[in-house]
Amino acid sequence: MTTPKIRLIGRLQVDIAEIAAFLKDQNLEWRRTPGATIPEELVEVAGRICYMSFGSAQSPRTNRDFIMNLITQGHESVLEHASWTFLITNISRAFTHQLVRHRVGFAFSQLSQQYHDERDAEFVMPAHLESFPEAKEAWEKAIRTTLQAYSSINALLSQNGGPMSEDLEKRELTRAIRSAARSVLPNATETKIVMSANARALRHFFQVRGTIPGDIEMRLVAAELLSIVANEAPSIFLDFRIDHLLDGSPIIRRHRST
Numbered sequence: 001m002t003t004p005k006i007r008l009i010g011r012l013q014v015d016i017a018e019i020a021a022f023l024k025d026q027n028l029e030w031r032r033t034p035g036a037t038i039p040e041e042l043v044e045v046a047g048r049i050c051y052m053s054f055g056s057a058q059s060p061r062t063n064r065d066f067i068m069n070l071i072t073q074g075h076e077s078v079l080e081h082a083s084w085t086f087l088i089t090n091i092s093r094a095f096t097h098q099l100v101r102h103r104v105g106f107a108f109s110q111l112s113q114q115y116h117d118e119r120d121a122e123f124v125m126p127a128h129l130e131s132f133p134e135a136k137e138a139w140e141k142a143i144r145t146t147l148q149a150y151s152s153i154n155a156l157l158s159q160n161g162g163p164m165s166e167d168l169e170k171r172e173l174t175r176a177i178r179s180a181a182r183s184v185l186p187n188a189t190e191t192k193i194v195m196s197a198n199a200r201a202l203r204h205f206f207q208v209r210g211t212i213p214g215d216i217e218m219r220l221v222a223a224e225l226l227s228i229v230a231n232e233a234p235s236i237f238l239d240f241r242i243d244h245l246l247d248g249s250p251i252i253r254r255h256r257s258t
């Protein structure tokens with residue numbers, strides 16, 4: 001497999017009636033922008049609460065202009081209120097090793113190679129190999145060898161757990177065996193990860209990760225994430241766009257003139 005698959009599995013809910021009730025208590029009204037999405041409205045409300053810019057204090061700015069102004073002013077913490085949860089599959093452990101380095105505004109839950117038997121693992125072939133048949137053949141051969149080694153180690157240790165087998169319960173013995181066997185699995189091993197991220201963290205991710213020409217898998221994931229969230233909350237990601245390199249693969253560019 002070569003193409004990442006991303007499913008949006010979690011979205012925000014916002015209680016507009018409760019916001020209206022709060023404003024009524026304050027004798028204020030909020031002129032909402034028709035067509036603004038739920039995350040966009042939540043960001044706008046959070047920003048407006050900072051200045052209590054409702055009622056007569058509300059300028060004619062649309063939701064889009066309000067959010068772009070927050071970004072231009074560097075008031076980006078407000079964007080942290082918008083968040084999504086994704087299930088990402090068909091991706092390599094090499095890719096997720098880089099992904100999980102992002103510490104702020106992200107949460108991750110990834111397939112365990114200690115609990116999960118990887119004898120039927122799939123592997124993610126770098127897209128770059130597609131045009132190089134000999135390199136692709138070498139890659140496929142290495143994958144076959146590795147899978148055989150994984151299965152052999154698994155079988156040999158399962159037949160005879162060695163000195164540890166007397167001390168460990170079955171579950172922990174399985175963990176020990178799979179830990180030993182997984183050590184031969186390559187960076188290309190396919191994995192699955194659930195990732196939650198807020199809009200500010202995603203914007204940072206798109207800037208530092210979506211723009212690197214040589215990292216194709218990262219660009220594919222970043223561009224797909226951007227197209228999903230730009231559809232969910234266009235105002236928050238208006239200053240990003242997806243271009244394509246000569247090979248047709250996507251790359252993120254940021255423009256500041258919005």
Ligand SMILES: Cc1cc2nc3c(=O)[nH]c(=O)nc-3n(C[C@H](O)[C@H](O)[C@H](O)COP(=O)(O)OP(=O)(O)OC[C@H]3O[C@@H](n4cnc5c(N)ncnc54)[C@H](O)[C@@H]3O)c2cc1C
Binds near residue numbers: 101105212
């Ligand atoms: C081109 C490129 C090459 C890379 N090469 C390598 C490499 O060779 N080896 C390697 O180990 N990693 C490498 N990385 C990973 C990189 O060092 C970061 O770990 C990763 O990109 C996460 O970025 P981040 O820390 O900005 O993100 P996050 O962890 O999400 O942090 C977001 C932002 O919060 C702030 N922040 C977070 N934590 C702290 C803190 N403790 N103190 C102060 N401010 C903080 C910073 O402003 C940071 O940008 C590379 C990344 C890129 C983009």
